[in-house]
Amino acid sequence: MDDALSETEMSGMLQHLSDCPDCANRDTSIRRALLIFRNLPAVQPSAxxxxxxxxxxxxxxxxxxxxxxxxxxxxxxxxxxxxxxxxxxxxxxxxFDWDEPSRSLALEPVLATAPMATPPLVTSTYVASASAGTPVWSAAMFAEQVPLHFLNADVR
The missing domain is CATH 1.20.5 (Single alpha-helices involved in coiled-coils or other helix-helix interfaces)
Known part of the structure; x- marks a missing residue:
């Protein structure tokens, strides 16, 4: 159309146009539009x-x-x-002193008190007097192993 392609590119395009009907139709419509545009008379504004x-x-x-x-x-x-x-x-x-609260609407302060708590069933004195309880089995195991310690001491 505008001689922008080389001969090899032009032959490649023509080959593609012969193979692809969509591109061939598009090329035809563009060529017709350019032909119409080139044949329009020159526009001259009025005097x-x-x-x-x-x-x-x-x-x-x-x-x-x-x-x-x-x-x-x-x-x-x-x-x-x-x-x-x-x-x-x-x-x-x-x-109008609107920034100060009215004193006539102030109520007496109310103090809340908590009810008396019931005393616990177990006191700290009772807990301190109870035995911590050393298990008997650890003392029995220690007593069983004493002769072995003496025997090992003699061999060395």
Whole structure:
């Protein structure tokens, strides 16, 4: 189409187009569109096109300028209104003493007490007086092994 391919690449593409019907249809539609585009007459603007275009641009610029004048309050206006509301609120609170709780509604403090706990069934004195209980079997095993220790001591 635009002579961008070498002869070997062009022959490869033509071979592919003969084998692939989808690519062949696509190539045909592109070639037809380019043929139509190349045969269109040249477009020439009218004689007063530039003057009309400049007048339209000036009109749009003036319309934007007028619209910017009627946009509404700015961010500074909102900040000033917020500061005024805070100041009015501060003066209202300080004038009516709303920051201090009312003393007439204060109730007497209530002290909560826990009920007496029941004494434990086993006291620490009882536990201290009980025997820890040494098992008898360990003493019996030690007594059985004593003669072996004496025998080993004599042999050495």
């Amino acid at each position: 007063n096109f530039a003057a009309r275009l400049n007048a339209r641009i000036r009109h749009l610029h003036n319309a934007e300028h007028i619209a910017s004048l009627h946009r509404g309050p700015s961010l500074g206006s909102f900040a000033a209104a917020a500061a005024a509301l805070v100041a009015v609120g501060f003066f209202a609170v300080s004038a």
